[in-house]
Amino acid sequence: MLRLPILTSLFAFTMSLAPSLVTAASDQVTTYELDNGMDVVVIEDHRVPAVVHMVWYRAGSADETRGTSGIAHFLEHLMFKGTETLDPGEFSKTVAANGGSDNAFTSYDYTGYFQRVASDRLPLMMQMEADRMVNLRLTEADILTEREVIIEERNQRVENDPGSLFREQRMAALYLNHPYGTPIIGWRHEMVDLGLDDALAYFERFYAPNNAILIVAGDVQPEDVLKLAKEHYGPIPANPELEARHRPEEPPQIVERRLMFSDPRVAQPYVLRSYLAPERDSGAQEKAAALTLLAEVLGGGQTSVLNRKLQFETQKSIYTSAFYSGVSLDDTTFGLIIVPAKGVSLEEGEAALDAAVAEFLEEGIDPDQLERIKFQLKAQDIYARDDANRLARRYGVALTSGLTVEDVQAWPDILQAVTAEDILAAAHEVFDRKKAVTGYLMGEDKQEVSQ
């Protein structure tokens, strides 16, 4: 949910630090906490005189008041509409005039703002970001125009894309009570009524230094960043009324859900199943590590189990995958997808997928494959060091999802320690159809076709 659509992919992979191949990657990361509770993370990369400056709030769409879906993302847009000292649009204009670029993003668990500039422009970025943390000024006119923009954004991302509509329906079915079932961008019927009061209420409740993380990555010295942070963010008072993040929890999930979604704009039908799955918890990331490897073993590329069974040994599918993202404040999802080959129905595709998974659980894990995956995980850390932005983002996502810097740095070793038995145990636990939604995405309504 970037405020500005970006034409190229910024963040391609999200694997973690692996010190076994890297010369103490953690040494590049320095952390502080300001007196007002704001966390500071500095990631050094001195190869080029540039820096990315980010402020992350521990507040996302899943923290919204019910009935105001989309307000977290709407506020993210409105944060560019000016302060007591900056005119609407002047923030980005100033960044651009300094040769930089800026943007922002909203997810379930966080909202983030960033600027990429030459290192010597960092003080100005901090000054402006600190300013809008407290001095935001909005008018009714800003609200009305920008609301049209987010509705067009929803049109572009969701209404024009049946795959996205399908995803919204699946998520809503998977989460019976938790707000992850509500789309980040919001339900359209609530978006059209979002107002100034809703935005300001969210802003007052969540935008404060004790709910924020400053991340600076690039050609900077940690002590210089700390000094600047104290100067610009230090004077902002903490919000004493900031509450702990407790979202409505899921009740016991006791029945499988299935949904069939037809849209004439769908050309390629597929079956996608999402299971409710545990996330990475601070100090207890082992199960999530096993699930991370399970996704790789099942669906990570050409040599994965599902590819082998469903594309090579049989020709049931043209594409299969398994996916899991462990970084999440609350229960996340583990997904399986099969795009059936021509002439294979969705029912047959689903059956083939289930059979392949059942066989895998019986056959166990190929040790060579596991070794390859673990080596790739280590290597991806080396590749990741090439991109300070990506590293910064990795820390931001983790720290707004209940993890600590120590958790992020422990993760590579935890991944390497996962055994084949751990993976199979995690598989048996997560593959519970009572906690799953199975969706069929189809081109035409079957009933219409048969009539």
Next chain:
Amino acid sequence: MKRLILTVGLMFCGAFAQASTDIQVVESEAGHTAWLVEEPSIPFVALELRFKGGASLDAPGKRGAANLMVALLEEGAGDLDARGFAAATESIAAQFSYDVSDDSVSISAKFLSETQDEAMELLRQSLIAPRFDQDAIDRVRAQVLSGITSDAKDPDTIATQSWDNLVFGDHPYGSDYSGTLDSVSALTRDDILASHQSLLADDRVYVAAAGDISAEELGALLDKLLADLPASGPEMPADFDVQTKAGVTVIPFDTPQSVAVFGHKGMKRDDPDFFAAYVLNVVLGGGGFEARLMNEVREKRGLTYGVYSYLVPKDHAELYLGRVASANDRIAETVSVIRDEWAKMASAGVTEDELNRAKTYLTGGYALRFDGNGPIARILVGMQMEGLSPDYIKTRNANIEAVTLEDIQRVAGELLQPDQLHFVVVGQPEGL
């Protein structure tokens, strides 16, 4: 196999002042050339290869051959079948990607320094000895056909394809390089072999590397990697003179938001006015929120989430293109605002303030593009493709600074042609 209009290679390229002095032009013993930025602090290498020509060299009646051929390069080579090749690549954690566009075949590789020899041998095999096994052909062909079917119902792709077809007709640029269901279904293994022999030729390859590798190592690597390529390939396609007329072509499609592609003839990359045109585009629709189109269409009126314009100097034709999406009942107003802005800038140009801000944005942001081995290698290979010298980097910001208000006003009058500005709109637009 995507079809991105905007790629790094089309943009201005360069490196940091200090990085520029570090570009080494490596000449191998066998006479191959590569550009290198040696950066040993992270133990890996980013290597970029480009073969000029690309999908526009598809033989008559064989549309989609290049696309399918390139997708098959990683599906088995030498002694290894598809899964064997993948397992070998995974076991050394190398990353190879193979892509095709209208004008080039792109190969990007990343590999750990410690596995350099193994990685380069795998890459070499995929270039000179791809197997094109029939089962791999059938499997990948099914994926390509699925993509073609999906593209036919995707408003963004429909808009791009319709624009290309309208403007370029029978020229290779006029049809999607994925091919059609019929043309791809009819491709034989021989067609794919022929495409391979034509496209990956030594007389059209460009190479750049960045990372933990010395000039000497890179030279030796080049000779091994490229030694067995065919010496030459077919002639490039003919140049095409873009001609459009003001107007709107509506492609009916049942979806809530209309997608529009618009534009007309652009400017050659080696035109002396290209710097001025580039700066002009930043003011009109190229930058961020400060661009006039973004300001008028989005910030003031809330008509869209994003509107952009970009210069597209392809190898055989030049376009000036834009893209926007608005709800069906609002797209007519969007089109009208864009037309007005186009005409306004054509006649009145830009203001001194706009020019200065665009210059600061471009010169200040220049350094930020070079923030890793991967980006640097891509930029260096793009520069070679565009015929630039390493020295270009040292003068690039000065060239931007040298653009005067008079230059811009003159170029605005020449480049922007309201009476040629054509829109292709996909959706159910009201009032168009």
